[in-house]
Amino acid sequence: MCAESLGMPKVALLFLSRGPIHQEVTWERWLQQAEGMVMLPGTERGAYDITWQQQQEALHACKLERSIHRVTAKKQHMFRLYVHPSDPEFLGFHEGSIFSDSTVRNLLPAGNYYFSYELVEGVRSLLAAALDDRLNQRFVILCEACVPLYPPALIYVQLMHEAKSRVSLDASSDTETEVSPDWNEQLQTKHGVNRLHHWKKGNQRNTLLRKHAELAVKDTQLVQAFVHACGKCTVEERFFATLMALNGQLDDVFTHSTLAYEDWSRQTWGGHPHDWQADEVNTTLLFKARTDKGCSGSWTSESLHQAEQLLTSYLGPSDTWRPAQPPPPPFTPLQPECLLMARKFKPWTTANIVNVFSDPVFRKWNYTQQYG
Numbered sequence: 001m002c003a004e005s006l007g008m009p010k011v012a013l014l015f016l017s018r019g020p021i022h023q024e025v026t027w028e029r030w031l032q033q034a035e036g037m038v039m040l041p042g043t044e045r046g047a048y049d050i051t052w053q054q055q056q057e058a059l060h061a062c063k064l065e066r067s068i069h070r071v072t073a074k075k076q077h078m079f080r081l082y083v084h085p086s087d088p089e090f091l092g093f094h095e096g097s098i099f100s101d102s103t104v105r106n107l108l109p110a111g112n113y114y115f116s117y118e119l120v121e122g123v124r125s126l127l128a129a130a131l132d133d134r135l136n137q138r139f140v141i142l143c144e145a146c147v148p149l150y151p152p153a154l155i156y157v158q159l160m161h162e163a164k165s166r167v168s169l170d171a172s173s174d175t176e177t178e179v180s181p182d183w184n185e186q187l188q189t190k191h192g193v194n195r196l197h198h199w200k201k202g203n204q205r206n207t208l209l210r211k212h213a214e215l216a217v218k219d220t221q222l223v224q225a226f227v228h229a230c231g232k233c234t235v236e237e238r239f240f241a242t243l244m245a246l247n248g249q250l251d252d253v254f255t256h257s258t259l260a261y262e263d264w265s266r267q268t269w270g271g272h273p274h275d276w277q278a279d280e281v282n283t284t285l286l287f288k289a290r291t292d293k294g295c296s297g298s299w300t301s302e303s304l305h306q307a308e309q310l311l312t313s314y315l316g317p318s319d320t321w322r323p324a325q326p327p328p329p330p331f332t333p334l335q336p337e338c339l340l341m342a343r344k345f346k347p348w349t350t351a352n353i354v355n356v357f358s359d360p361v362f363r364k365w366n367y368t369q370q371y372g
Helices: 002-006 024-032 052-067 117-131 152-161 210-218 221-229 235-246 283-294 297-309 347-358 367-371
Strands: 010-017 079-085 136-143 207-209
Touching (some): 010 152, 079 117, 210 235
Parallel strands (some): 010 079
């Protein structure tokens, strides 16, 4: 109970999938980088809350806890995994998989869930399960074909520093004269959803503060509206954006920021973003994903260094553990425009992704200097 003893907040990674996680190997390699890293209480404020002796005792306990686990996901303390597989023929994750104990209990019935309310219920089930752990403070909604764009240290510290949820809003909102084709007047007359002020559209991949995750799970008004008056809605794109507007939460949301890089210029059948092929996956592609939406590559280099300084590793000998003073410098977060994940990557792209992540140039983070 390392994180519990330190009171260390965690990031819940929520995978809404049909069956297997396409990039399980990638996520396992990624989580291995997080092994043995913890944030001591008070680090972010520049003044530790526990004494040197208490630090040593806590880190020794963490090291002991790590030694008893065989699965990578449980050897680290920053992230917790949750999976909602919907394929009734999926037999589950094998013993030793990083996802072996991550499947939520409340699963959807079998069926095709694209553009359906069941997708929202799948996410709500993931959120409900993750909320049971009081240390989960950030909630990241992913799919089976997502990959991270930065090391775990940077993503963890970045999300902990973001004081708002990432729920992007589509710029094309309804006006007095222009009405969305999926609008149903009963949403307003029977369920109190105002077309001009509440009816919003966004992305399916979001990051949520704990209070917004709780709001999504406790909601009944919007759920009833979608179930009874939204038969033709793109519900999975409407739910979180409309939920935030309906509950007056837009000031606590990065509305122009999303989570994952997607290529919509080459849509697949059914209106989905491009599926990357193995020969397309290289350093240039993943750097492009990082710098999409105007993210500054030169900023991320310093942010990574600062993030690593905020974390303490207990993997080395105890005499190498960071002393209680002085605390590390403050963290300068990435811009909200900086994407943290990318999709869609099928299983046959894994080897290429792992090769890119192993590239020392890719770890320098500065796209403009390295690649012009």
